[in-house]
Amino acid sequence: MIRDIIKKTLLEARGEQPPKTPPKNIKKILDQIELFEVYPKIFALVIKDDKLRARVFLRYQEFYESDSDSFRGKGFKWKDYIDFYKEKTKKDYFSYHEDFAGYNVPCTSIESCMEKIPDLNVYDMIMFSIVDTIKSMVGSDDYYLIGIDQSNGDDPSLIYHEVAHGLWFSNQSYKLKMSKLINNLQPEVKLNMIKKLQGYGYGDNVYSDEIQAYLATGLASDMKWIRGIKEAIIPFKETFSKYTSKIKPVKKTINWSTDLDK
Numbered sequence: 024m025i026r027d028i029i030k031k032t033l034l035e036a037r038g039e040q041p042p043k044t045p046p047k048n049i050k051k052i053l054d055q056i057e058l059f060e061v062y063p064k065i066f067a068l069v070i071k072d073d074k075l076r077a078r079v080f081l082r083y084q085e086f087y088e089s090d091s092d093s094f095r096g097k098g099f100k101w102k103d104y105i106d107f108y109k110e111k112t113k114k115d116y117f118s119y120h121e122d123f124a125g126y127n128v129p130c131t132s133i134e135s136c137m138e139k140i141p142d143l144n145v146y147d148m149i150m151f152s153i154v155d156t157i158k159s160m161v162g163s164d165d166y167y168l169i170g171i172d173q174s175n176g177d178d179p180s181l182i183y184h185e186v187a188h189g190l191w192f193s194n195q196s197y198k199l200k201m202s203k204l205i206n207n208l209q210p211e212v213k214l215n216m217i218k219k220l221q222g223y224g225y226g227d228n229v230y231s232d233e234i235q236a237y238l239a240t241g242l243a244s245d246m247k248w249i250r251g252i253k254e255a256i257i258p259f260k261e262t263f264s265k266y267t268s269k270i271k272p273v274k275k276t277i278n279w280s281t282d283l284d285k
Contacts, residue, residue: 040105041078042144043142043143045148052075053149058274061273062190062266062271065190067170068153073120077120077123080170081146082101082104082140084127085099086132098140101142111224125181126171127167127169128169130168133168137150156277165193167188167189169188171185183267184236187235187236187240197262201231202235204235208255209255212249212250215250217234239262239263240260
């Protein structure tokens with residue numbers, strides 16, 4: 024099965040670093056990656072395999088919002104992050120793909136990260152082709168990239184959550200409305216939300232963004248017990264609902280570089 028081939032190719036045990044060059048069956052892996060424009064200038068990379076999705080996004084996601092100053096905004100090596108994460112999670116294997124489902128990164132962070140990579144690998148090459156494809160469509164305009172396991176479906180909560188992040192970055196009207204709602208939150212609700220986000224490992228630079236995304240599109244299970252949270256989500260959901268009609272995934276063809284399409 025294709026899924027078994029992917030898992031075998033992407034096997035990274037005990038902190039082994041990713042391959043620096045594409046494996047022989049790279050075409051079969053690339054065939055599992057799809058790009059959609061889900062909202063104007065908000066793009067979704069749809070990868071059903073959890074490990075592959077995590078590996079493509081890891082460097083850029085941690086550059087954007089890591090809770091560690093050693094990685095947020097820094098050019099870092101994969102091995103250093105693997106060692107850090109295993110120590111943080113107290114596990115003897117790298118469980119990143121098990122711990123996160125969706126990813127979201129603004130173009131400014133992706134492109135800044137690309138300039139600081141000290142150990143280029145095949146996942147970076149994949150991301151380069153994706154970014155080149157998007158930039159060919161949007162030109163010099165800003166864009167936002169999310170990583171999910173579906174382009175649509177019966178449960179759109181993950182898509183909506185990541186689109187909420189994209190709107191926060193790309194739509195000033197949306198950000199202004201959500202910022203006002205955050206400022207109007209009961210202090211205890213906001214404080215408890217931040218405590219949860221700290222526990223999840225988010226950097227403090229994205230607390231407001233995460234608060235609006237969770238309140239607008241669905242709470243994490245342990246957030247549901249925060250006193251006053253049920254009342255707090257109402258205006259956030261009402262505001263977000265005004266944007267959902269434009270969430271219409273349109274598939275785009277990825278222009279894989281010659282190093283990846285053989």
